Amino acid sequence: MAENPKIRTPIVCVMGHVDHGKTSLLDRIRGSSVVSSEAGAITQHIGATIVPIEAIRTMSGSMGKVPINIPGLLFIDTPGHHAFTTLRARGGALADMAILVVDINQGFQPQTIEALQILRNCKTPFVIAATKIDRIHGWRVNENESFISSFNKQNERVKGDVENKTYEIVGKLSELDFSADRFDRVADFQRNLAIVPLSAHTGEGIPDLLLIMIGLAQRYMSDELKLLVEGPGAGTVLEVKEERGLGTTLDVILYDGTLAVGDEIAVATQVDVVVTKVRSLLKPRPMQEILTEDRFERVKSVAAAAGIKVTAPNLEGVIAGSPFFVIRGNRDEVTEKIKREMTEIHVNLAEEGIVIKADTIGALEALCKELESKEIGVMRAEVGPVSRLDLVETETIKNPAFRVLLSFNTPLLPDAAEIIKDPLYTQVKVFEGKVIYQLIDQYVEWRDEQKRLMEKQRFEHVVMPAKIRLLPDCVFRQSNPAVVGVRVLGGKLRSDVNLIKLDGKKVGHLKTMQLRQESIREADEGLEVAISIEGATVGRQVSVGDDLFVDIPERHVKVLEKEMLKTLNTSTQEVLAEFTAMRRKTDPFWGK
Numbered sequence: 001m002a003e004n005p006k007i008r009t010p011i012v013c014v015m016g017h018v019d020h021g022k023t024s025l026l027d028r029i030r031g032s033s034v035v036s037s038e039a040g041a042i043t044q045h046i047g048a049t050i051v052p053i054e055a056i057r058t059m060s061g062s063m064g065k066v067p068i069n070i071p072g073l074l075f076i077d078t079p080g081h082h083a084f085t086t087l088r089a090r091g092g093a094l095a096d097m098a099i100l101v102v103d104i105n106q107g108f109q110p111q112t113i114e115a116l117q118i119l120r121n122c123k124t125p126f127v128i129a130a131t132k133i134d135r136i137h138g139w140r141v142n143e144n145e146s147f148i149s150s151f152n153k154q155n156e157r158v159k160g161d162v163e164n165k166t167y168e169i170v171g172k173l174s175e176l177d178f179s180a181d182r183f184d185r186v187a188d189f190q191r192n193l194a195i196v197p198l199s200a201h202t203g204e205g206i207p208d209l210l211l212i213m214i215g216l217a218q219r220y221m222s223d224e225l226k227l228l229v230e231g232p233g234a235g236t237v238l239e240v241k242e243e244r245g246l247g248t249t250l251d252v253i254l255y256d257g258t259l260a261v262g263d264e265i266a267v268a269t270q271v272d273v274v275v276t277k278v279r280s281l282l283k284p285r286p287m288q289e290i291l292t293e294d295r296f297e298r299v300k301s302v303a304a305a306a307g308i309k310v311t312a313p314n315l316e317g318v319i320a321g322s323p324f325f326v327i328r329g330n331r332d333e334v335t336e337k338i339k340r341e342m343t344e345i346h347v348n349l350a351e352e353g354i355v356i357k358a359d360t361i362g363a364l365e366a367l368c369k370e371l372e373s374k375e376i377g378v379m380r381a382e383v384g385p386v387s388r389l390d391l392v393e394t395e396t397i398k399n400p401a402f403r404v405l406l407s408f409n410t411p412l413l414p415d416a417a418e419i420i421k422d423p424l425y426t427q428v429k430v431f432e433g434k435v436i437y438q439l440i441d442q443y444v445e446w447r448d449e450q451k452r453l454m455e456k457q458r459f460e461h462v463v464m465p466a467k468i469r470l471l472p473d474c475v476f477r478q479s480n481p482a483v484v485g486v487r488v489l490g491g492k493l494r495s496d497v498n499l500i501k502l503d504g505k506k507v508g509h510l511k512t513m514q515l516r517q518e519s520i521r522e523a524d525e526g527l528e529v530a531i532s533i534e535g536a537t538v539g540r541q542v543s544v545g546d547d548l549f550v551d552i553p554e555r556h557v558k559v560l561e562k563e564m565l566k567t568l569n570t571s572t573q574e575v576l577a578e579f580t581a582m583r584r585k586t587d588p589f590w591g592k
């Protein structure tokens with residue numbers, strides 16, 4: 001038995017990219033724990049597997065000599081970050097710790113990064129399981145051995161391969177600001193992530209993984225794991241299931257206190273809180289009794305941490321992820337608490353920002369936190385599918401960059417899907433996705449592109465600096481309008497601008513521009529073009545050989561100097577400097 005029974009079993013969730021081996025790892029851990037325990041020592045659970053400390057000690061042989069006061073580890077059987085974000089306790093993740101599975105041969109994938117972000121935001125301690133080492137070319141299997149012992153038996157090439165692949169993972173993690181190393185080289189587990197190379201198929205490295213998890217829990221989490229065995233049960237609904245002959249049942253992970261038959265309990269439905277009485281508590285039958293009629297074994301009570309099936313009246317409509325509390329004379333307090341947990345997201349909403357919708361409160365919070373870390377404000381965050389009303393409300397957001405709805409893992413209702421097809425109905429931009437960071441990337445890419453387009457439009461209307469010289473023998477018409485040949489000395493000459501002399505005196509309005517009889521809108525430095533000037537007569541306001549500036553309004557100079565300077569070529573920058581120097585001779589603050 002555990003030396004200190006007051007610490008409860010830490011709850012562990014396995015996460016990682018599709019097909020990287022989450023289920024295989026869980027199966028292996030389950031299988032090995034059955035094999036390593038004395039018959040009957042294993043307690044069966046619903047929706048979860050408890051690996052008792054004795055099993056971990058047996059598996060790890062001499063490695064497991066360290067004093068341990070944690071009763072074991074409880075693995076949630078459903079892997080993935082959806083489970084992680086849906087299963088909540090006290091406004092945070094239900095899982096106390098996590099294992100992030102990374103296929104050592106494939107390295108990081110989109111969902112690996114997403115899981116990392118979720119874990120970082122939830123401040124959940126975790127370990128990296130670098131799986132499938134048995135697939136490394138030339139690997140010699142040493143079934144169920146510790147990683148180090150099996151690694152030392154490999155040839156140099158294989159060793160080098162493992163090292164390189166591990167370093168690739170270290171490198172990727174460092175890009176994401178995590179400091180990590182192979183577990184046996186980590187001195188401070190609070191600062192550095194441990195990477196445990198292992199194989200779910202051969203069991204190599206599994207003892208190391210379990211020991212590291214135990215070590216982490218007992219060194220850094222003892223406070224959080226203090227158990228109130230005597231208190232009323234608190235848990236999270238893992239699944240709502242119809243069972244033959246039993247009706248609607250709840251699979252519950254109890255993380256605190258005790259739960260007994262006859263207890264009054266409170267759980268949430270989509271719209272309300274249900275208070276009901278526990279009819280029975282069920283555990284799966286041990287393997288050897290599987291043939292008996294009843295698939296479940298009835299128990300009178302359970303203490304945390306445990307996975308248990310609960311039957312009771314009125315459970316229809318209860319939702320997975322709901323809080324589960326035993327009521328002991330504090331009914332109102334408990335129902336209020338559940339209502340709060342179901343609706344309250346622990347994030348800061350911004351005054352100006354986008355709208356987000358997600359399938360669960362946990363997912364909503366994860367998305368919100370990630371957006372916050374990227375300094376993207378969220379004005380409204382809600383659980384549920386995207387409705388027409390959501391779009392109508394998003395439409396009222398003034399800033400077009402925020403007139404956006406991110407829909408994470410939740411469907412668009414038909415009426416909403418209908419109107420987003422037609423830009424006449426709604427200008428709301430909707431992004432849908434199942435991977436948080438990809439969803440955010442899509443939005444950011446769109447937003448930056450919109451910004452570029454808007455800037456481009458604005459900049460197109462800015463009068464560009466240019467300096468020109470009237471060429472000799474090129475006066476085609478004296479006046480009304482004057483038509484003359486000019487050379488662009490610098491900058492960018494565009495039509496429809498006012499021309500002035502170098503001392504600021506007005507000349508006239510450059511109306512049109514031609515190059516070899518073709519109308520053009522723009523001429524760069526060095527070009528010789530014919531221009532028409534309204535309001536000027538050659539010989540009066542201007543003469544052949546004169547140099548002229550394009551007159552730039554003061555507020556355009558501000559935009560040019562403050563926002564566009566980097567986009568201007570050297571020649572244009574030089575003309576701008578010359579022009580502003582002329583203006584600032586009489587007014588040093590002109591255009592500033």
Ligand SMILES: Nc1nc2c(ncn2[C@@H]2O[C@H](COP(=O)(O)OP(=O)(O)OP(=O)(O)O)[C@@H](O)[C@H]2O)c(=O)[nH]1
Pocket residue numbers: 016017018019020021022023024025079131132133134135198199200201202
């Ligand atoms: N050789 C080898 N194959 C493995 C190992 N772990 C998993 N696999 C294989 O990899 C594939 C995917 O493994 P799963 O455990 O189903 O992966 P998963 O991450 O649970 O997949 P999803 O639930 O679809 O996200 C299966 O074909 C497994 O047999 C391992 O350690 N070694």
